[in-house]
């Protein structure tokens with residue numbers, strides 16, 4: 001058994017929730033394979049110790065998850081967890097429920113922020129800027145189409161829900177659309193450009209959920225005020241329980257406000273001006289000081305990757321901040337780096353592709369489709385934000401216990417939800433050649449076996 005002694009319960013519980021191994025709080029006099037603690041906190045202890053004095057993994061992970069870092073290009077939390085995993089393996093037989101479903105190396109969560117739904121309804125400056133962009137790229141026809149559509153003439157290039165549905169239907173996936181709950185309101189502490197010109201169309205939202213897509217809230221003020229947060233959730237309706245705040249506005253109190261307002265998850269913690277790992281992780285987690293809300297961190301945003309600039313809050317107002325603005329070929333490589341980390345550590349890669357970026361002036365549909373196709377070819381489970389969060393929630397609710405004698409290892413999984421799809425798996429770090437029989441579906445890896453969790457008790461017979 002692994003024992004832990006540490007003054008911050010949240011930091012321990014969340015870190016070990018992400019690692020998902022059996023452990024307990026250290027009790028003096030009990031036998032442990034190894035104890036995780038700072039040496040000075042356990043003066044009389046003489047057994048195996050992973051000393052946190054100079055390498056405090058709980059503090060580091062807690063800080064990454066809750067404060068985050070700018071421009072972090074590796075999943076530092078997941079890397080630290082792997083270092084801990086390798087350490088623990090030296091002292092005990094280790095079993096974990098990895099952050100990847102059975103038969104899927106990782107998850108990909110697809111999301112779209114809906115900032116416009118038509119040219120006709122959008123602000124004049126938005127349509128004018130799009131037309132200007134088309135003209136400067138030599139796409140005269142598309143430019144005129146924008147100008148005419150603004151006055152209700154001809155086809156509206158930003159009426160795109162059916163096109164999204166067709167594209168994703170052909171890719172064999174579903175996604176989440178985050179809708180702004182009210183029009184013409186930039187929100188508190190916001191730049192006037194933040195207001196959107198469309199109102200909720202219940203028919204569109206109903207059509208999406210009916211056909212298997214998810215709708216969520218693209219919050220205006222829910223990140224600063226819980227009461228407004230509840231109203232914003234109700235305004236979107238259609239089972240929406242997840243949030244991504246418009247412009248990714250966020251402060252240290254936002255998770256608490258969203259939690260209080262009744263949101264199940266948030267997916268705001270990511271970059272506007274970059275791609276990567278703001279929380280250092282690909283996993284869904286519980287922010288400090290909250291009860292029910294989970295964070296599904298955002299990794300790849302189309303505008304951060306390919307856009308020119310975004311608006312960022314500064315002390316005295318707002319500032320234009322440059323985005324990566326990569327060529328598509330370089331952008332593909334950048335995305336692959338992120339996906340490769342998911343192949344290695346599991347977790348969910350969260351993608352944000354803005355609703356309007358299927359057409360000129362920013363036709364980025366090709367790179368989106370490629371990302372999805374490559375994930376499918378990897379065997380990833382590509383799904384909506386809400387379903388990814390639910391999967392992690394089913395994993396979170398379980399606990400593992402391990403019993404071992406000379407001939408048999410028994411793994412007990414409490415609170416296993418057998419309806420959860422795709423299945424969880426247990427990874428048992430043992431030389432596969434020592435195993436004579438496993439009572440279930442399993443696969444041999446390099447120094448471990450992975451067993452599909454379809455029953456609450458798994459037995460591994462040894463030679």
Ligand SMILES: [Zn+2]
Pocket residue numbers: 113114115218245246247
């Ligand atoms: Zn937005």
